[in-house]
Amino acid sequence: MKTKLIHAAILVAVLVTGCATMTTDQAIVPLQTETAKILGLASSDELTVTNVRAGTADSLGGQDISYVATTTKGRKFDCTARMMPGVLLSAPTLSAPSCHPIKTHD
Numbered sequence: 001m002k003t004k005l006i007h008a009a010i011l012v013a014v015l016v017t018g019c020a021t022m023t024t025d026q027a028i029v030p031l032q033t034e035t036a037k038i039l040g041l042a043s044s045d046e047l048t049v050t051n052v053r054a055g056t057a058d059s060l061g062g063q064d065i066s067y068v069a070t071t072t073k074g075r076k077f078d079c080t081a082r083m084m085p086g087v088l089l090s091a092p093t094l095s096a097p098s099c100h101p102i103k104t105h106d
Contacts, residue, residue: 020086024052027065027083027094035069035079035097046072054083061085069099076102 028049036044048070055064062084069077077099086092 020090020092021061021063022083022092024054024065027054028052030094031065031067031079031081031097032069034081034094035077035099038097038099039069039071039077041071048072065094068102069097076104078102 031052032044032047032049035049036047039047041047050068050070052065052067055066057063062082064080065083066078066080069079078101079097079099081097082095084093084095
């Protein structure tokens with residue numbers, strides 16, 4: 001009986017502390033979709049997301065994500081978003097991205 005109680009307590013502890021996060025690779029598709037909306041593009045197919053980097057996690061597990069978004073017409077944007085881990089069974093969330101044009105001179 002005591003071991004079942006200990007196993008149940010361990011399971012509950014794992015579920016409570018097991019916050020769901022996403023890797024930078026997993027973040028590319030939602031970032032691409034949201035960035036296309038922010039930039040007013042008709043489709044996320046008109047956008048490429050590269051150089052995705054995640055900062056160090058804060059005490060709540062949130063991370064700043066930075067990346068470069070390039071449109072099919074060649075316009076480049078330096079973008080950032082914030083990823084917050086999901087709690088228990090909820091998925092992690094990304095904030096709306098903030099993008100600024102990168103000036104390039106050819």
